[in-house]
Amino acid sequence: MSKEGRYRTEIAIPKPKTEVVSQAANIKSNPCLEILQLAVEKAAKDRGGSVGQIYSDNAGRKRTCLMSVLAPSFPLGVGISLRADGRLNFHYDAIGGKEAAQSICNDVTQNYLVIAWMRAQRELGFTVQVEDRQVAPGRRVVVVTGVK
Amino acid sequence: MARSIRIEIDDKGVVKVDFSGYAGDSCLQDEAKLRQILKEMGLQMEVQAERMKPERFSEPIVEEIKHRRPG
Numbered sequence: 197m198s199k200e201g202r203y204r205t206e207i208a209i210p211k212p213k214t215e216v217v218s219q220a221a222n223i224k225s226n227p228c229l230e231i232l233q234l235a236v237e238k239a240a241k242d243r244g245g246s247v248g249q250i251y252s253d254n255a256g257r258k259r260t261c262l263m264s265v266l267a268p269s270f271p272l273g274v275g276i277s278l279r280a281d282g283r284l285n286f287h288y289d290a291i292g293g294k295e296a297a298q299s300i301c302n303d304v305t306q307n308y309l310v311i312a313w314m315r316a317q318r319e320l321g322f323t324v325q326v327e328d329r330q331v332a333p334g335r336r337v338v339v340v341t342g343v344k
Numbered sequence: 345m346a347r348s349i350r351i352e353i354d355d356k357g358v359v360k361v362d363f364s365g366y367a368g369d370s371c372l373q374d375e376a377k378l379r380q381i382l383k384e385m386g387l388q389m390e391v392q393a394e395r396m397k398p399e400r401f402s403e404p405i406v407e408e409i410k411h412r413r414p415g
Binding site for chain 1: 346347348349350351352353354355356357358359360361362363364365366370371372374375377378381382384385386387388389390391392393394395396397
């Protein structure tokens with residue numbers, strides 16, 4: 197068979213049904229937030245960085261957020277928050293290096309999609325393999341193949 | 345024949361999906377299930393392009409030919 201298609205994908209994380217009691221409890225009770233955390237952790241790990249809940253501007257002002265990636269390539273950090281409709285908002289001070297920050301944003305989104313597609317295919321009983329391809333400097337394509 | 349789903353995800357959030365090895369419309373059922381699971385995982389997909397591949401029609405056509413054979 198069968199069918200092929202191209203889709204533009206957006207992440208919109210449903211709001212937790214219960215009130216937030218703590219970051220850890222919130223993530224545990226919401227699979228989408230758990231995926232987001234894994235996506236953020238991978239983006240940080242790939243850059244030798246860390247995950248936090250703070251990012252800074254160029255003047256040294258610190259701001260809190262849901263999650264943040266702090267990396268040597270962008271030490272001010274990229275913050276992530278959720279809009280009212282569940283879409284992701286990325287926050288960073290572009291003076292710290294717009295390209296490096298944008299690369300972190302793209303990676304978090306891409307990682308989220310990869311994890312979601314892997315899990316969805318596994319849920320349907322497929323055996324899943326992942327291949328990470330560098331297609332240009334700073335650009336990668338991830339191929340997720342499920343076989344049943 | 346093994347069924348496979350190949351997903352290519354670029355860094356702009358564009359996803360290319362290729363279903364292979366399916367007979368008839370069965371890929372549409374898997375596609376619908378995947379969409380539902382992905383929706384629950386917070387993914388909203390907007391179609392940019394879609395097309396059915398010729399293999400989709402191979403099995404029913406073979407069946408039809410067998411059916412028409414005399415004797």
